[in-house]
Amino acid sequence: MILESIGASMLLVGAIRTSNMSDQKKIEKIFEYTKTWIKTEQGNTKKCQFIRKAPISDVGTEYVYRLPLGMPFKKLEYLNENVGVFKDGLHKNVELDWDGGMLHVNVYETDLPRSWPYRFENKNGWKVPIGKTYKEVVWHDFDEVPHLVGGGTTRYGKTNLMKVIMTDLIKNHPQDVELYLIDLKAGVEFSKYQKLEQVKKVATNIEQTYDLLNEVCTRLEIKQAQAREQGWSNIIDTKDNSRIFIIVDEAGDIPDEGFMDSNERKTRKECQWMLSHIARIGGAFGFRELFFSQYTTADVLPRQIKQNADSKICFKIQNGYASEVILGEKNTQAADLPKIKGRAIYKDGPDLIELQVPYISDRLMNYYLKEYEGGADEPASNGDTDLAIEFRDVD
Incomplete structure (x- = not known):
């Protein structure tokens, strides 16, 4: 062979x-x-x-x-x-x-950029910049591939990419996008975004995650009923431009069953079922899942999510087996990535693309999104044109 x-x-x-x-x-x-x-x-x-x-x-x-x-x-x-x-x-x-x-x-004849600063770009549709290759910018289209799974060693860029996606979605669709954020790192990343108009709920523990997902599933049932009444089967074929994103950061921090009592174990299983249910049928009704964890094994990432996410992204990982767990069988390339923050392998269907993910500083993200905080004034001018482009504490 x-x-x-x-x-x-x-x-x-x-x-x-x-x-x-x-x-x-x-x-x-x-x-x-x-x-x-x-x-x-x-x-x-x-x-x-x-x-x-x-x-x-x-x-x-x-x-x-x-x-x-x-x-x-x-x-x-x-x-x-x-x-x-x-x-x-x-x-x-x-x-x-x-x-x-x-x-x-x-x-x-050239190498990939070692860093690539994010800059907002007005555009139609539900595409977000996922990274830059030797020759072009790669975009992920959430209307073509509703769900995205990501993994990789900590501090190499997972959370930074989620911030880029959030910023781009809100800036391009301030009236149409709704975000449900599950931050299982004790809320240290996503709690600060609760003031944004587009962020509907933030969960920082297993009980809050259950409530959040229960609310999303209820909304999914309502959207399904609307589809039956109006006679459509996919939201992209309608004039409805609303989209609901469920973003999970560090799903591996969901407590292990061995440290739970019977009620907590039941809650954990119900959360995983709801995440799987949304991934399985939600795409056609405008629901999008982003599921990120260091290591997307079956006990962390429900199989239904992985099977329904045709696109995956993996940052630097420890070994070839770990790369295969995230990207799929025989796809060991993420283990061979250089130790550069923001460098990743993006799997789009059968294609494997090495790229440099855009970097967004907290300062720039705050500049772009300040106007969407409750009662906040729109910034008067772009005073952040000289941002550092090196990755620092991005994950």
Whole structure:
């Protein structure tokens, strides 16, 4: 299988790096070493056919190859999962993607930014900036993928990303977005946002979490009844632009059952059921879940949430197994991320994208959202244009 071929050919790939071959020739040698070709019934070899190359802005070059007809999808998956072979062979940053029978090998002469300051941008729809790659900003569209799961080692950017998402949602949809915040780090992060008009409730312990989720489930039942009466099955097909976000920070801090009495254990299970219920059916009715924890194992993250979240993001994590727990089987890339705050792997369906998450300081977030605090005056001018862009205490 191709994974074995990749492992067996690492020495040969290392030799490519020191050769004088062009990048195109190096790519084709890697195809050869990793057996990125198929054999016909007649015993002929069908290889990837070079079509063209084109500059990627001023950051690199795209090499396009036509895939041989009948190329198994698993071979492409293995290539994507082991993109490090191309990085080692070319001694450059490389991304792979494919569409319409074409394989795109994007080779970059630059590195990802080590930091990227958030700046608000007016836009339509429910897209938020999730990070920056070598060539572009990546957006997460909550109307296309309603739920998002995130994980990674503490202090690498999970809570910062939640702050970016909250700020962007409120600034773009001040009249339409409603936020329910579950902050199980004793409320140290989200309690300070209770004054915002868009924040309907903040829970900081298991009992408050139960009350919050019970209120959300009641609202979900009302929205379902409206859909039946009005004859629609998905809110994005209506003129209703309201969206309700449930944001869970550090779900792993829900007390372990072993330290609970029978009533507390019952409350915990009911909270997990309600979170699963919202994830399972809420997307069609305008309910969106963001579920973040250091380590999204089954005892922390209900399976229904994970199954209904097609997008996941993972910051630096301890090992490959932990990366697989968050991103899915065989996706170990988050363990190999550099120790840079805000660096993450974003999984969008089958695509794995390394990116730098935008950073927002508390000062800038306060500037953007001050006008939405009860009774607060709108800021007179933007006095925060010289914000530090280094990550400091972001999670």
